[in-house]
Amino acid sequence: MKRVAIIGAGLSGLTLGHLLQDVAQITLFDKGRSPGGRLAYRRAHPYVFDHGVQFFRAKTEAFQKFLDPWVRSGVIQPWCSRFVEINQGILDHGHDWSELLPHYVGVPHMNAFPRALAKGLDIRLGTRIIEVQSMSSQWALYDDSGAECGLYDWIVYAMPVAQVIDLMNHSSRLFKQLEGRQMKPCDALMLGFEAPLVLPFDAALIKGAPISWISMNQTKPERSSACSMVVHSTNQWALEHAKFSNSEVIKILKQAASEVVGSIWEQPVYEDLQRWRYANIAPQKGQQALLDLEERVAICGDWLIQGRVEAAFQSASYLADQLIQQWA
Ligand SMILES: Cc1cc2nc3c(=O)[nH]c(=O)nc-3n(C[C@H](O)[C@H](O)[C@H](O)COP(=O)(O)OP(=O)(O)OC[C@H]3O[C@@H](n4cnc5c(N)ncnc54)[C@H](O)[C@@H]3O)c2cc1C
Numbered sequence: 397m398k399r400v401a402i403i404g405a406g407l408s409g410l411t412l413g414h415l416l417q418d419v420a421q422i423t424l425f426d427k428g429r430s431p432g433g434r435l436a437y438r439r440a441h442p443y444v445f446d447h448g449v450q451f452f453r454a455k456t457e458a459f460q461k462f463l464d465p466w467v468r469s470g471v472i473q474p475w476c477s478r479f480v481e482i483n484q485g486i487l488d489h490g491h492d493w494s495e496l497l498p499h500y501v502g503v504p505h506m507n508a509f510p511r512a513l514a515k516g517l518d519i520r521l522g523t524r525i526i527e528v529q530s531m532s533s534q535w536a537l538y539d540d541s542g543a544e545c546g547l548y549d550w551i552v553y554a555m556p557v558a559q560v561i562d563l564m565n566h567s568s569r570l571f572k573q574l575e576g577r578q579m580k581p582c583d584a585l586m587l588g589f590e591a592p593l594v595l596p597f598d599a600a601l602i603k604g605a606p607i608s609w610i611s612m613n614q615t616k617p618e619r620s621s622a623c624s625m626v627v628h629s630t631n632q633w634a635l636e637h638a639k640f641s642n643s644e645v646i647k648i649l650k651q652a653a654s655e656v657v658g659s660i661w662e663q664p665v666y667e668d669l670q671r672w673r674y675a676n677i678a679p680q681k682g683q684q685a686l687l688d689l690e691e692r693v694a695i696c697g698d699w700l701i702q703g704r705v706e707a708a709f710q711s712a713s714y715l716a717d718q719l720i721q722q723w724a
Contacts, residue, residue: 398421399421399548399549401545401546401551402424403424403537403553403555404425404554404555404559405424405514405554406426406433406554406697406708407435407510407708408696408698408712409426409433410510412716413517415712415713415716416719419720423548424514425520425539425545430511430521431513432514434449434675435507435705436507440668442588442620443620443624444613444620445626446506446611446616447586448506448672449705451499452704452705452706455706456706459710466513469512470503471502471509472503473500474495474498475493475500477493477598478492478596479491479597480596480599481600481601481602482601482602483604485655488603503618504619526539551694552695553693554697556579557699558579561574570695577699579703580677581631581674581675583649584629585626585650586626586667586668587653587666588622589624589625591662593660594660605630605655606629607628608631610625611625627653629645629649645671646669680699684711685711696712696715
């Protein structure tokens, strides 16, 4: 069996590992303490926040089929949220999300889905790969302690494009195809309130403000009942304010959220901020994954398609199909 190293155990790396596990010997590496990447959550008792991905859709049959076992087991459930759009402070329109057109979330938190997907895979967590070296017909990986992490026949980068650029050998033929892909940041503010805020929505898409999204995490299935609000900045605002300190960002986003919520706003008793450097990318044209058969290198990730969980799946499953065909 071919030995394959996948660097990055977000949804694209995990999907690829899952789809290739019967045809290759797979080892995944991730610098995080838990698999899942941007499918993340933060616990600060009694509050729980999905501060990255808010929900995901399965618009294609292939993704729905892939999700089905976890939907059946309850690790993924629809979030039947009271959804509204708020434009320039005015509540535009709203509707309740239904199970017929599911907006999925991990249960009991967003990271539960990648954790379930990771079961049975060989994943080296807390391992930041900082160097990839070609050794005749194999690849050697090194982590940030200088330790060698094994020799592999194939190497797959499954991470945001800027991180691929940092790590990949610049003389690699695929390197040229990474130019001009810019992922945008997002600042995620987490607020915990002592008493419930009685709002006319569970999730709000905001327009005409520095923030693009507010969600009440406790309204997702099987969450703690403590009033936990997630506020996302727009990608553009985060880009323009990248040099602002955390406390300045918290102050501005909190003010913007309080303006949306209006007179029922209470001061939060808990606040924290996550600054996602590589959150989102506009829809892309071109191949869904990149591979070089001669160099035995491949790349997958949402950014080859668009900044969505389903895109991460599509990129990885396209790559899995290509590799399985080649190895047959
Ligand atoms: C704030 C925010 C909100 C979002 N909301 C939604 C939403 O509501 N719906 C939706 O569909 N999508 C949403 N997205 C996008 C979604 O998160 C991504 O499309 C998807 O999770 C991408 O998965 P991925 O595996 O391609 O990348 P990632 O999840 O980024 O995974 C990459 C992994 O690589 C690891 N890594 C990177 N460099 C190294 C290294 N050198 N060594 C080892 N490991 C490394 C990282 O730790 C990470 O785990 C959101 C993203 C953010 C940040």
